[in-house]
Amino acid sequence: MKVSTKGRYALRMMLDLALHNTGEYIALKDISARQEVSVKYLEQIVTMLSKVGYLKSVRGPQGGYKLAKKPEEYTVGDILRITEGSLAPVSCLEDEPNQCGRYEECSTIAFWEGFYRCITEYVDRFTLEDLAEQQRKKISSNYVI
Template sequence: MKISTRGRYALRLMLDLALHDTGEYISLRDISARQEISVKYLEQIVTVLGRAGLVRSVRGPQGGYRLAKVPADYTAGEILRTIEGSLAPVACLDDSPNACARAGECATLVLWERLSRAINETVDGMTLADLAEIQRAKAGNDYVI
């Protein structure tokens, strides 16, 4: 399983909204400048996030985007699944129960299930607030003597 550029950029966009939340709406142009991602690419991503109810938007000169919830209420998994779909490492894990005709005799299925569980526990165990705290700590260590 490989997270696409869209998935990575979606997390960066959401993290930027969390870090720069002042109660005002934030323009994609500002996010684009900070994240070095084109406005056009961000527009595609934010449309999906908006349809899923993860961000709110307002049009116009004072318009922009903001989080629909507080950062602690988002998991990285929720954001990634909104953009990527399933995070399962193999297609046979997309169905529940597993519809694969070989599931009962497939020894590798145990490996794929463990890997899927590890992926989901990791991305669902990290909130946007956690990522914001990590980012602030990294920014705080940016000093010169």
């Protein structure tokens, strides 16, 4: 499994919104400048995240985007599944229940199921708030007088 640029940028954008949350809407051009991702690419990502209710938006000169929920209510896994689709390491695990005709006699299925469980547990363990807190600690430890 390889997370695409879209998934990586979506997570960075959502983290940016969490870190710069003042209650006001944030313009995509500001996120674009901070994250060094084109506005055009971010527009594709916000469309996906807005459709599922993860972002609120307002048009116009004072418009922009903000999180629809608190940062601790979004897991990394939630965001990646929206932008990436299934996080399954092999295609036969994408269906629930498993539709593979060889499922019962497959000698590697237990390995793949365990691997998938590790991926899912890991990405669902971390919230946007966890990542934001890590970033804040990183920034505060770089303070020099």
